[in-house]
Amino acid sequence: xxxxxxxxxxxxxxxxxxxxxxxxxxxxxxxxxxxxxxxxxxxxxxxxxxxxxxxxxxxxxxxxxxxxxxxxxxxxxxxxxxxxxxxxxxxxxxxxxxxxxxxxxxxxxxxxxxxxxxxxxxxxxxxxxxxxxxxxxxxxxxxxxxxxxxxxxxxxxxxxxxxxxxxxxxxxxxxxxxxxxxxxxxxxxxxxxxxxxxxxxxxxxxxxxxxxxxxxxxxxxxxxxxxxxxxxxxxxxxxxxxxxxxxxxxxxxxxxxxxxxxxxxxxxxxxxxxxxxxxxxxxxxxxxxxxxxxxxxxxxxxxxxxxxxxxxxxxxxxxxxxxxxxxxxxxxxxxxxxxxxxxxxxxxxxxxxxxxxxxxxxxxxxxxxxxxxxxxxxxxxxxxxxxxxxxxxxxxxxxxxxxxxxxxxxxxxxxxxxxxxxxxxxxxxxx
Amino acid sequence: xxxxxxxxxxxxxxxxxxxxxxxxxxxxxxxxxxxxxxxxxxxxxxxxxxxxxxxxxxxxxxxxxxxxxxxxxxxxxxxxxxxxxxxxxxxxxxxxxxxxxxxxxxxxxxxxxxxxxxxxxxxxxxxxxxxxxxxxxxxxxxxxxxxxxxxxxxxxxxxxxxxxxxxxxxxxxxxxxxxxxxxxxxxxxxxxxxxxxxxxxxxxxxxxxxxxxxxxxxxxxxxxxxxxxxxxxxxxxxxxxxxxxxxxxxxxxxxxxxxxxxxxxxxxxxxxxxxxxxxxxxxxxxxxxxxxxxxxxxxxxxxxxxxxxxx
Numbered sequence: 001x002x003x004x005x006x007x008x009x010x011x012x013x014x015x016x017x018x019x020x021x022x023x024x025x026x027x028x029x030x031x032x033x034x035x036x037x038x039x040x041x042x043x044x045x046x047x048x049x050x051x052x053x054x055x056x057x058x059x060x061x062x063x064x065x066x067x068x069x070x071x072x073x074x075x076x077x078x079x080x081x082x083x084x085x086x087x088x089x090x091x092x093x094x095x096x097x098x099x100x101x102x103x104x105x106x107x108x109x110x111x112x113x114x115x116x117x118x119x120x121x122x123x124x125x126x127x128x129x130x131x132x133x134x135x136x137x138x139x140x141x142x143x144x145x146x147x148x149x150x151x152x153x154x155x156x157x158x159x160x161x162x163x164x165x166x167x168x169x170x171x172x173x174x175x176x177x178x179x180x181x182x183x184x185x186x187x188x189x190x191x192x193x194x195x196x197x198x199x200x201x202x203x204x205x206x207x208x209x210x211x212x213x214x215x216x217x218x219x220x221x222x223x224x225x226x227x228x229x230x231x232x233x234x235x236x237x238x239x240x241x242x243x244x245x246x247x248x249x250x251x252x253x254x255x256x257x258x259x260x261x262x263x264x265x266x267x268x269x270x271x272x273x274x275x276x277x278x279x280x281x282x283x284x285x286x287x288x289x290x291x292x293x294x295x296x297x298x299x300x301x302x303x304x305x306x307x308x309x310x311x312x313x314x315x316x317x318x319x320x321x322x323x324x325x326x327x328x329x330x331x332x333x334x335x336x337x338x339x340x341x342x343x344x345x346x347x348x349x350x351x352x353x354x355x356x357x358x359x360x361x362x363x364x365x366x367x368x369x370x371x372x373x374x375x376x377x378x379x380x381x382x383x384x385x386x387x388x389x390x391x392x393x394x395x396x397x398x399x400x401x402x403x404x405x406x407x408x409x410x411x412x413x414x415x416x417x418x419x420x421x422x423x424x425x426x427x428x429x430x431x
Numbered sequence: 432x433x434x435x436x437x438x439x440x441x442x443x444x445x446x447x448x449x450x451x452x453x454x455x456x457x458x459x460x461x462x463x464x465x466x467x468x469x470x471x472x473x474x475x476x477x478x479x480x481x482x483x484x485x486x487x488x489x490x491x492x493x494x495x496x497x498x499x500x501x502x503x504x505x506x507x508x509x510x511x512x513x514x515x516x517x518x519x520x521x522x523x524x525x526x527x528x529x530x531x532x533x534x535x536x537x538x539x540x541x542x543x544x545x546x547x548x549x550x551x552x553x554x555x556x557x558x559x560x561x562x563x564x565x566x567x568x569x570x571x572x573x574x575x576x577x578x579x580x581x582x583x584x585x586x587x588x589x590x591x592x593x594x595x596x597x598x599x600x601x602x603x604x605x606x607x608x609x610x611x612x613x614x615x616x617x618x619x620x621x622x623x624x625x626x627x628x629x630x631x632x633x634x635x636x637x638x639x640x641x642x643x644x645x646x647x648x649x650x651x652x653x654x655x656x657x658x659x660x661x662x663x664x665x666x667x668x669x670x671x672x673x674x675x676x677x678x679x680x681x682x683x684x685x686x687x688x689x690x691x692x693x694x695x696x697x698x699x700x701x702x703x704x705x706x707x708x709x710x711x712x713x714x715x716x717x718x719x720x721x722x723x724x725x726x727x728x729x730x731x732x733x734x735x736x737x738x739x740x741x742x
Binding site: 002009010012013016017018019020021022023024027028029030031033034035036037038064092093094097108113114116117118119120127129152153154155193366 | 530531586589590591592612615616618619620622623625626630631634638641645646647648649650651654655658659661662663666667669670671672673674677678707709710711712717719722725726730731738739740
C-alpha cells in the first residue's frame with residue numbers, strides 16, 4: 001500500500017510538475033526499497049522464483065529453521081486437555097527474529113501458554129514453546145502446520161514458510177456416568193448385563209421343574225421334588241443366561257446439526273451413545289452401533305473395551321450429512337438383530353416422515369424401543385433463531401409426534417438441552 | 432479471567448464456540464414454517480456469514496480498521512512511540528508550512544477569484560492545522576481514521592500546479608539549491624517517518640494487547656524493541672541518502688560529464704530539463720534501475736548467504 005501511495009504521488013508530482021510531491025514519493029520508495037532489501041525479500045526478484053522453490057537458496061532465512069512437536073495424547077475425550085510442546089531450532093549462524101504460529105483447529109481453545117510466539121532465536125540455538133489446548137468438541141483434528149515468518153522491523157515485508165509438521169488427534173464424545181437407578185425399574189431386565197432371556201438353558205437362576213429325561217445330569221435332580229411327586233424323577237431347569245444385544249441408532253443427518261455448533265442434536269446424541277456404550281459394555285453386554293446420515297454406517301455387536309473404542313471412534317467421526325430415512329435403516333438392520341433386543345434411537349425426529357412406520361415395525365417385531373430425542377427446537381429457541389410463536393407451533397407438532405410414538409409402545413423422551421442423560425433415560429423409561 | 436466469567440455466569444466450557452459465531456442453517460421445513468409465521472421467508476441473519484473485504488485504507492494499515500478496537504492503556508513502548516510521533520508531526524507541520532507555498536494551489540486560485548487574497552493563506556494554514564490536530568488526536572486516541580485524515584491533509588497541502596522549480600512558503604529560506612533540496616528532503620523524510628511511527632503505534636498497541644491477553648507470547652521483548660528502535664534511526668538515513676542521490680542528479684551528472692568535457696557539463700548544468708522536476712525523474716530512473724538490478728540478481732539473498740557463511 002505504501003508502494004502504491006509512493007507511485008501515485010510520483011506520477012501526480014510529474015503531472016503537476018510538483019517537486020515536493022516527487023521528493024516525498026522518492027523518499028517513500030527509498031524507504032520501502034531499504035526495508036525490502038533488509039528482509040531479503042526475494043519474492044520480488046525478477047527471476048520470478050519464490051524463495052521456497054529455489055533449492056540453491058536453501059540455508060537462507062527460514063530454511064535453517066526446523067521444528068519438532070510433541071503432544072501429550074492423541075486420543076482424548078471432550079473437555080479434555082492436550083499439552084503441546086513445540087521445539088524450534090535455528091541451525092543458522094545468524095540470530096533471527098521469528099514469528100512462530102502453531103496452527104490449532106479453530107474450535108480448540110488455548111488454555112495455557114500461547115501457540116503464537118514472537119522471539120529472537122540466536123545462532124545454533126533452540127527453544128521450546130509449550131501450550132495447552134482444550135478439546136471442547138468431538139472429532140478428528142490436526143495440529144499444524146507450523147508457520148514461521150520473518151518480518152522487517154516496520155512490518156512492511158515478510159517472508160513466510162510453513163513447516164509441514166502435523167499431529168493428528170481424536171476427540172471422543174464426552175461420557176456421562178449412568179447410575180444404576182435407571183436399571184432398578186419396572187422392566188429391570190432390559191438393561192442388565194447378563195440378561196435372562198426366559199428360555200431354559202445353562203444358567204444360574206431357577207426357571208422351573210420338569211420330569212427327568214434320559215441324558216440329564218444327576219446333579220440337576222431335585223430330590224425333594226422327586227420325593228413329593230409320587231415316583232417321578234424331577235429335575236431343576238435353569239434360565240439361560242445370555243449377553244444382551246443392544247443396538248444404538250444415532251441420527252447423523254444434516255438436520256441433526258441444527259443449532260449452535262456445540263449444542264445441537266448430533267452432539268447430544270453422540271454423547272448419549274458414548275455413555276450408553278460404556279455402560280452396557282461395562283456390564284458385558286454386546287453393543288452395536290448404527291449411524292445414518294448420507295449413508296448407513298454400522299459397527300457390528302461385540303463386547304469388551306476394544307469395542308468401546310471402536311464405537312467411540314465411529315461416534316467421534318460422525319458427520320452431519322444427508323437425509324436417509326429411519327425406515328431404510330430399520331429395514332436394513334432388523335434381519336440381523338435378535339428379536340426382543342433393546343433398540344435405542346437417538347434422533348431429533350425431524351424431517352423424517354418414516355419415523356412412525358419405522359418404530360411401528362420395530363415394535364411389531366417385539367423390539368424394546370427407546371427413543372431419546374434431543375429437541376433442536378430448544379437449541380434454536382435458546383440461540384434466538386426462532387420466535388415464540390414459531391416455537392409454540394413447532395413444539396405442538398413435536399408433542400403430537402412423540403405422543404404417537406409413545407402410543408406404539410416406544411419409550412420416548414423429549415430430551416431438553418439442560419437435562420442430564422441419566423434423567424432423560426429415566427424419563428424415557430417412565431419414571 | 433475468561434474462565435472466571437464463564438463460571439460466574441454459569442456458561443458451560445464450550446460457550447465460547449457459539450457466542451457470536453455463525454451456526455449451521457436451520458432445516459428447510461422449519462425455516463419454511465418459521466418464515467410463514469413471520470410473513471417472510473428470509474434466512475435468519477445469523478445464518479449468513481459476515482465477509483468483510485478490507486477497503487484500500489484498511490489495507491494500508493494491514494487489516495480491517497476497527498474503530499471500536501479496545502486497546503489496553505499504552506505500555507512504555509507505545510507511549511514513547513506516541514511522544515515520538517507527536518514530535519515528528521509538529522516538526523513536519525512546521526516544515527510543511529515552510530516548504531509549501533500557497534501559490535499554485537486550488538484554494539489560492541479560489542481566493543483570487545473571490546478577490547480575497549488572504550483567504551488562500553488562511554485555508555492553507557487551516558489545512559495544515561487540520562492535519563496537525565487530526566494527527567495528534569489519532570496518535571493519542573489511537574484512532575486510525577483520524578491518522579488517515581491527517582496523512583491526506585498533509586499530502587493535500589502540497590498539491591499545486593507549476594511547482595517544478597523549488598519554491599517555498601517562507602521567503603527567507605535558503606536560496607542555494609543544495610540547501611533547498613536538503614530542506615525538501617528533510618520535509619519528505621519527516622512525512623514518511625510520521626506515517627511509519629503512527630502505523631507503529633497501532634501495530635505495537637495491537638501486539639501489546641495480544642501479549643497482555645495471552646494471545647501472543649513474546650520472548651526477549653527488549654531485543655525486539657531495540658531492533659525496531661535501531662531501524663527507526665538507520666532507515667530514514669538510508670532513505671534520505673538514496674533520495675538525496677536522486678534529487679541531486681542534476682549536479683551529479685554534469686560533474687561526471689565534466690571529467691571528460693567541460694562544455695557539455697556546462698550545458699547540462701544550465702539545462703532546464705535537468706534542473707526541473709524531470710531531472711528528478713531522470714535521477715529516479717537511474718537510481719532505481721541500479722536498485723532493480725540488485726534485486727534482479729537476488730542480491731539481498733546473496734548478501735544473506737554471505738553473512739550466513741561468514742558468521
